[in-house]
Amino acid sequence: MSVKQRILLMEDEEHLLEAIKLNLEMEGFFVRAVTDGKKALKVYKEEKFNLIILDVMVPEIDGFQVAETIRLENSEVPIMFLTAKNTSEDRITGLKKGADDYLTKPFNLEELILRVNNLIKRSMKGDDLKEINSYKIGDKTIYFNSFELKNDDGTVTALTKKETMLLKLLIERKDEAVSREQILETVWNYDVYPSTRTIDNFILTFRKYFEPDQKNPIYFHSIRGVGYKFTDGHS
Structure with a gap:
Protein backbone atom coordinates (compact mmCIF):
# COMPACT_ATOMS: atom_id res chain seq x y z
CA MET A 1 0.00 0.00 0.00
CA LYS A 130 -20.10 5.09 -7.57
CA GLU A 131 -20.82 6.90 -10.82
CA ILE A 132 -21.79 3.75 -12.69
CA ASN A 133 -24.70 4.77 -14.95
CA SER A 134 -24.92 1.81 -17.30
CA TYR A 135 -23.64 -1.74 -17.57
CA LYS A 136 -23.71 -4.19 -20.46
CA ILE A 137 -24.52 -7.86 -19.96
CA GLY A 138 -24.52 -9.92 -23.15
CA ASP A 139 -26.58 -8.06 -25.77
CA LYS A 140 -28.42 -5.89 -23.23
CA THR A 141 -27.46 -2.67 -21.46
CA ILE A 142 -28.86 -1.64 -18.07
CA TYR A 143 -29.39 2.11 -17.58
CA PHE A 144 -29.52 2.63 -13.83
CA ASN A 145 -30.77 6.24 -13.86
CA SER A 146 -33.72 5.66 -16.16
CA PHE A 147 -34.56 2.11 -14.91
CA GLU A 148 -34.33 0.68 -18.43
CA LEU A 149 -32.92 -2.36 -20.11
CA LYS A 150 -32.03 -1.77 -23.76
CA ASN A 151 -31.44 -4.59 -26.18
CA ASP A 152 -28.91 -4.27 -29.01
CA ASP A 153 -31.86 -4.50 -31.43
CA GLY A 154 -33.34 -1.32 -29.90
CA THR A 155 -36.12 -2.87 -27.81
CA VAL A 156 -36.49 -1.48 -24.30
CA THR A 157 -37.72 -3.20 -21.12
CA ALA A 158 -38.74 -1.07 -18.13
CA LEU A 159 -37.17 -2.16 -14.85
CA THR A 160 -38.66 -1.58 -11.41
CA LYS A 161 -36.69 0.47 -8.90
CA LYS A 162 -36.05 -2.64 -6.76
CA GLU A 163 -34.82 -4.62 -9.79
CA THR A 164 -32.45 -1.78 -10.69
CA MET A 165 -31.14 -1.47 -7.12
CA LEU A 166 -30.53 -5.22 -6.83
CA LEU A 167 -28.80 -5.34 -10.23
CA LYS A 168 -26.57 -2.44 -9.24
CA LEU A 169 -25.68 -4.05 -5.90
CA LEU A 170 -24.77 -7.40 -7.51
CA ILE A 171 -22.78 -5.73 -10.32
CA GLU A 172 -20.86 -3.48 -7.90
CA ARG A 173 -19.96 -6.62 -5.93
CA LYS A 174 -19.11 -8.65 -9.06
CA ASP A 175 -17.59 -12.09 -8.30
CA GLU A 176 -18.51 -11.76 -4.59
CA ALA A 177 -21.26 -13.71 -2.85
CA VAL A 178 -23.75 -11.11 -1.53
CA SER A 179 -25.70 -12.28 1.51
CA ARG A 180 -29.48 -12.01 1.80
CA GLU A 181 -28.89 -9.76 4.82
CA GLN A 182 -26.95 -7.27 2.70
CA ILE A 183 -29.60 -7.38 -0.02
CA LEU A 184 -32.28 -6.79 2.61
CA GLU A 185 -30.38 -3.83 4.02
CA THR A 186 -29.45 -2.20 0.68
CA VAL A 187 -32.47 -2.87 -1.51
CA TRP A 188 -35.35 -3.17 0.93
CA ASN A 189 -33.89 -0.90 3.59
CA TYR A 190 -35.82 -2.88 6.22
CA ASP A 191 -39.15 -1.28 5.15
CA VAL A 192 -40.47 -4.80 4.67
CA TYR A 193 -38.95 -8.22 5.17
CA PRO A 194 -39.10 -10.08 1.88
CA SER A 195 -38.90 -13.82 2.09
CA THR A 196 -36.03 -15.68 0.45
CA ARG A 197 -38.56 -16.63 -2.21
CA THR A 198 -39.03 -12.92 -3.10
CA ILE A 199 -35.32 -12.44 -3.71
CA ASP A 200 -35.19 -15.77 -5.59
CA ASN A 201 -37.94 -14.48 -7.88
CA PHE A 202 -35.87 -11.39 -8.71
CA ILE A 203 -32.93 -13.62 -9.63
CA LEU A 204 -35.23 -15.77 -11.82
CA THR A 205 -36.43 -12.61 -13.57
CA PHE A 206 -32.82 -11.52 -14.18
CA ARG A 207 -32.07 -14.94 -15.66
CA LYS A 208 -35.04 -14.52 -18.01
CA TYR A 209 -33.67 -11.16 -19.09
CA PHE A 210 -30.00 -12.07 -19.49
CA GLU A 211 -29.19 -15.78 -19.49
CA PRO A 212 -28.90 -17.60 -22.85
CA ASP A 213 -29.76 -20.80 -20.91
CA GLN A 214 -31.71 -20.13 -17.70
CA LYS A 215 -31.04 -23.62 -16.34
CA ASN A 216 -27.26 -23.13 -16.62
CA PRO A 217 -26.73 -19.50 -15.63
CA ILE A 218 -23.44 -17.80 -16.45
CA TYR A 219 -24.30 -14.40 -14.89
CA PHE A 220 -26.63 -14.77 -11.91
CA HIS A 221 -25.83 -17.52 -9.43
CA SER A 222 -27.53 -18.67 -6.22
CA ILE A 223 -25.01 -19.58 -3.52
CA ARG A 224 -26.67 -22.12 -1.22
CA GLY A 225 -26.92 -20.94 2.38
CA VAL A 226 -25.30 -17.58 1.60
CA GLY A 227 -27.01 -15.51 -1.06
CA TYR A 228 -26.32 -14.58 -4.66
CA LYS A 229 -23.43 -13.75 -6.95
CA PHE A 230 -23.04 -11.96 -10.27
CA THR A 231 -20.20 -12.88 -12.63
CA ASP A 232 -19.79 -11.26 -16.04
CA GLY A 233 -19.65 -14.63 -17.78
CA HIS A 234 -16.20 -13.99 -19.26
CA SER A 235 -14.04 -14.30 -16.13
Whole structure:
Protein backbone atom coordinates (compact mmCIF):
# COMPACT_ATOMS: atom_id res chain seq x y z
CA MET A 1 0.00 0.00 0.00
CA SER A 2 1.57 3.30 -1.05
CA VAL A 3 -0.80 5.42 1.02
CA LYS A 4 -1.71 3.86 4.35
CA GLN A 5 -5.42 3.16 4.74
CA ARG A 6 -6.65 4.82 7.92
CA ILE A 7 -8.80 3.05 10.51
CA LEU A 8 -10.63 4.57 13.50
CA LEU A 9 -10.89 1.94 16.24
CA MET A 10 -13.12 2.40 19.32
CA GLU A 11 -12.79 -0.26 22.03
CA ASP A 12 -12.87 0.23 25.82
CA GLU A 13 -11.10 -3.01 26.81
CA GLU A 14 -7.50 -1.85 26.91
CA HIS A 15 -5.82 -5.24 26.17
CA LEU A 16 -8.17 -5.94 23.26
CA LEU A 17 -7.68 -2.42 21.88
CA GLU A 18 -3.90 -2.90 21.91
CA ALA A 19 -4.10 -6.37 20.34
CA ILE A 20 -6.36 -5.21 17.49
CA LYS A 21 -4.30 -2.04 16.92
CA LEU A 22 -1.03 -3.98 16.79
CA ASN A 23 -2.41 -6.58 14.37
CA LEU A 24 -3.88 -3.97 12.05
CA GLU A 25 -0.63 -1.98 12.09
CA MET A 26 1.28 -5.15 11.20
CA GLU A 27 -1.03 -5.41 8.16
CA GLY A 28 0.11 -1.93 7.11
CA PHE A 29 -2.86 0.14 8.30
CA PHE A 30 -2.69 3.42 10.21
CA VAL A 31 -4.85 3.00 13.35
CA ARG A 32 -6.29 5.77 15.52
CA ALA A 33 -7.47 4.13 18.76
CA VAL A 34 -9.99 5.61 21.23
CA THR A 35 -11.82 4.18 24.25
CA ASP A 36 -15.15 6.04 24.29
CA GLY A 37 -17.82 7.45 21.98
CA LYS A 38 -17.13 11.12 22.67
CA LYS A 39 -13.48 10.76 21.66
CA ALA A 40 -14.46 8.69 18.61
CA LEU A 41 -16.74 11.46 17.27
CA LYS A 42 -14.16 14.16 18.02
CA VAL A 43 -11.40 12.28 16.17
CA TYR A 44 -13.77 11.36 13.33
CA LYS A 45 -14.59 15.08 12.77
CA GLU A 46 -10.89 16.03 12.72
CA GLU A 47 -9.47 13.30 10.49
CA LYS A 48 -10.37 11.24 7.43
CA PHE A 49 -10.80 7.46 7.71
CA ASN A 50 -11.22 4.55 5.28
CA LEU A 51 -12.88 2.31 7.87
CA ILE A 52 -14.46 2.70 11.32
CA ILE A 53 -14.50 -0.18 13.84
CA LEU A 54 -16.80 0.38 16.82
CA ASP A 55 -17.28 -1.59 20.01
CA VAL A 56 -20.96 -1.19 20.94
CA MET A 57 -20.84 -1.03 24.73
CA VAL A 58 -18.45 1.81 25.59
CA PRO A 59 -18.63 4.81 27.98
CA GLU A 60 -20.11 8.24 27.12
CA ILE A 61 -21.81 7.47 23.79
CA ASP A 62 -22.39 3.86 22.68
CA GLY A 63 -21.27 2.43 19.34
CA PHE A 64 -24.78 2.45 17.84
CA GLN A 65 -25.13 6.19 18.51
CA VAL A 66 -21.64 6.90 17.17
CA ALA A 67 -22.51 5.03 13.94
CA GLU A 68 -25.82 6.86 13.62
CA THR A 69 -24.09 10.25 14.02
CA ILE A 70 -21.43 9.37 11.43
CA ARG A 71 -24.05 8.07 8.98
CA LEU A 72 -25.95 11.39 9.12
CA GLU A 73 -23.07 13.03 7.27
CA ASN A 74 -21.24 10.15 5.62
CA SER A 75 -23.03 7.25 3.96
CA GLU A 76 -19.90 5.87 2.28
CA VAL A 77 -17.29 5.08 4.96
CA PRO A 78 -17.50 1.38 5.94
CA ILE A 79 -18.48 0.76 9.59
CA MET A 80 -17.90 -2.51 11.45
CA PHE A 81 -19.33 -3.32 14.90
CA LEU A 82 -17.49 -5.43 17.46
CA THR A 83 -19.82 -6.57 20.20
CA ALA A 84 -20.61 -9.17 22.79
CA LYS A 85 -24.30 -8.73 21.87
CA ASN A 86 -25.00 -11.50 19.41
CA THR A 87 -28.77 -11.90 19.10
CA SER A 88 -30.33 -11.42 15.67
CA GLU A 89 -32.15 -8.33 17.06
CA ASP A 90 -28.77 -6.80 17.90
CA ARG A 91 -27.44 -7.60 14.44
CA ILE A 92 -30.49 -6.00 12.83
CA THR A 93 -30.12 -2.93 15.08
CA GLY A 94 -26.47 -2.68 14.04
CA LEU A 95 -27.28 -2.97 10.35
CA LYS A 96 -30.13 -0.47 10.70
CA LYS A 97 -27.68 2.01 12.23
CA GLY A 98 -25.66 1.74 9.04
CA ALA A 99 -23.09 -0.97 9.76
CA ASP A 100 -21.48 -2.83 6.87
CA ASP A 101 -20.30 -5.70 9.04
CA TYR A 102 -20.87 -7.08 12.53
CA LEU A 103 -18.43 -9.28 14.43
CA THR A 104 -19.36 -10.83 17.77
CA LYS A 105 -16.95 -11.33 20.67
CA PRO A 106 -14.96 -13.39 21.28
CA PHE A 107 -13.62 -13.36 17.74
CA ASN A 108 -10.59 -14.62 15.89
CA LEU A 109 -8.09 -11.85 15.02
CA GLU A 110 -7.42 -13.48 11.68
CA GLU A 111 -11.12 -13.27 10.81
CA LEU A 112 -11.18 -9.60 11.87
CA ILE A 113 -8.21 -8.83 9.56
CA LEU A 114 -9.91 -10.67 6.70
CA ARG A 115 -13.13 -8.70 7.15
CA VAL A 116 -11.23 -5.41 7.47
CA ASN A 117 -9.39 -6.09 4.20
CA ASN A 118 -12.66 -6.98 2.45
CA LEU A 119 -14.42 -3.83 3.64
CA ILE A 120 -11.54 -1.56 2.62
CA LYS A 121 -11.15 -3.27 -0.75
CA ARG A 122 -14.89 -2.96 -1.37
CA SER A 123 -14.96 0.73 -0.42
CA MET A 124 -12.05 1.43 -2.78
CA LYS A 125 -13.82 -0.49 -5.53
CA GLY A 126 -16.95 1.48 -4.65
CA ASP A 127 -15.12 4.73 -5.40
CA ASP A 128 -14.62 3.59 -8.97
CA LEU A 129 -18.18 2.36 -9.34
CA LYS A 130 -20.10 5.09 -7.57
CA GLU A 131 -20.82 6.90 -10.82
CA ILE A 132 -21.79 3.75 -12.69
CA ASN A 133 -24.70 4.77 -14.95
CA SER A 134 -24.92 1.81 -17.30
CA TYR A 135 -23.64 -1.74 -17.57
CA LYS A 136 -23.71 -4.19 -20.46
CA ILE A 137 -24.52 -7.86 -19.96
CA GLY A 138 -24.52 -9.92 -23.15
CA ASP A 139 -26.58 -8.06 -25.77
CA LYS A 140 -28.42 -5.89 -23.23
CA THR A 141 -27.46 -2.67 -21.46
CA ILE A 142 -28.86 -1.64 -18.07
CA TYR A 143 -29.39 2.11 -17.58
CA PHE A 144 -29.52 2.63 -13.83
CA ASN A 145 -30.77 6.24 -13.86
CA SER A 146 -33.72 5.66 -16.16
CA PHE A 147 -34.56 2.11 -14.91
CA GLU A 148 -34.33 0.68 -18.43
CA LEU A 149 -32.92 -2.36 -20.11
CA LYS A 150 -32.03 -1.77 -23.76
CA ASN A 151 -31.44 -4.59 -26.18
CA ASP A 152 -28.91 -4.27 -29.01
CA ASP A 153 -31.86 -4.50 -31.43
CA GLY A 154 -33.34 -1.32 -29.90
CA THR A 155 -36.12 -2.87 -27.81
CA VAL A 156 -36.49 -1.48 -24.30
CA THR A 157 -37.72 -3.20 -21.12
CA ALA A 158 -38.74 -1.07 -18.13
CA LEU A 159 -37.17 -2.16 -14.85
CA THR A 160 -38.66 -1.58 -11.41
CA LYS A 161 -36.69 0.47 -8.90
CA LYS A 162 -36.05 -2.64 -6.76
CA GLU A 163 -34.82 -4.62 -9.79
CA THR A 164 -32.45 -1.78 -10.69
CA MET A 165 -31.14 -1.47 -7.12
CA LEU A 166 -30.53 -5.22 -6.83
CA LEU A 167 -28.80 -5.34 -10.23
CA LYS A 168 -26.57 -2.44 -9.24
CA LEU A 169 -25.68 -4.05 -5.90
CA LEU A 170 -24.77 -7.40 -7.51
CA ILE A 171 -22.78 -5.73 -10.32
CA GLU A 172 -20.86 -3.48 -7.90
CA ARG A 173 -19.96 -6.62 -5.93
CA LYS A 174 -19.11 -8.65 -9.06
CA ASP A 175 -17.59 -12.09 -8.30
CA GLU A 176 -18.51 -11.76 -4.59
CA ALA A 177 -21.26 -13.71 -2.85
CA VAL A 178 -23.75 -11.11 -1.53
CA SER A 179 -25.70 -12.28 1.51
CA ARG A 180 -29.48 -12.01 1.80
CA GLU A 181 -28.89 -9.76 4.82
CA GLN A 182 -26.95 -7.27 2.70
CA ILE A 183 -29.60 -7.38 -0.02
CA LEU A 184 -32.28 -6.79 2.61
CA GLU A 185 -30.38 -3.83 4.02
CA THR A 186 -29.45 -2.20 0.68
CA VAL A 187 -32.47 -2.87 -1.51
CA TRP A 188 -35.35 -3.17 0.93
CA ASN A 189 -33.89 -0.90 3.59
CA TYR A 190 -35.82 -2.88 6.22
CA ASP A 191 -39.15 -1.28 5.15
CA VAL A 192 -40.47 -4.80 4.67
CA TYR A 193 -38.95 -8.22 5.17
CA PRO A 194 -39.10 -10.08 1.88
CA SER A 195 -38.90 -13.82 2.09
CA THR A 196 -36.03 -15.68 0.45
CA ARG A 197 -38.56 -16.63 -2.21
CA THR A 198 -39.03 -12.92 -3.10
CA ILE A 199 -35.32 -12.44 -3.71
CA ASP A 200 -35.19 -15.77 -5.59
CA ASN A 201 -37.94 -14.48 -7.88
CA PHE A 202 -35.87 -11.39 -8.71
CA ILE A 203 -32.93 -13.62 -9.63
CA LEU A 204 -35.23 -15.77 -11.82
CA THR A 205 -36.43 -12.61 -13.57
CA PHE A 206 -32.82 -11.52 -14.18
CA ARG A 207 -32.07 -14.94 -15.66
CA LYS A 208 -35.04 -14.52 -18.01
CA TYR A 209 -33.67 -11.16 -19.09
CA PHE A 210 -30.00 -12.07 -19.49
CA GLU A 211 -29.19 -15.78 -19.49
CA PRO A 212 -28.90 -17.60 -22.85
CA ASP A 213 -29.76 -20.80 -20.91
CA GLN A 214 -31.71 -20.13 -17.70
CA LYS A 215 -31.04 -23.62 -16.34
CA ASN A 216 -27.26 -23.13 -16.62
CA PRO A 217 -26.73 -19.50 -15.63
CA ILE A 218 -23.44 -17.80 -16.45
CA TYR A 219 -24.30 -14.40 -14.89
CA PHE A 220 -26.63 -14.77 -11.91
CA HIS A 221 -25.83 -17.52 -9.43
CA SER A 222 -27.53 -18.67 -6.22
CA ILE A 223 -25.01 -19.58 -3.52
CA ARG A 224 -26.67 -22.12 -1.22
CA GLY A 225 -26.92 -20.94 2.38
CA VAL A 226 -25.30 -17.58 1.60
CA GLY A 227 -27.01 -15.51 -1.06
CA TYR A 228 -26.32 -14.58 -4.66
CA LYS A 229 -23.43 -13.75 -6.95
CA PHE A 230 -23.04 -11.96 -10.27
CA THR A 231 -20.20 -12.88 -12.63
CA ASP A 232 -19.79 -11.26 -16.04
CA GLY A 233 -19.65 -14.63 -17.78
CA HIS A 234 -16.20 -13.99 -19.26
CA SER A 235 -14.04 -14.30 -16.13
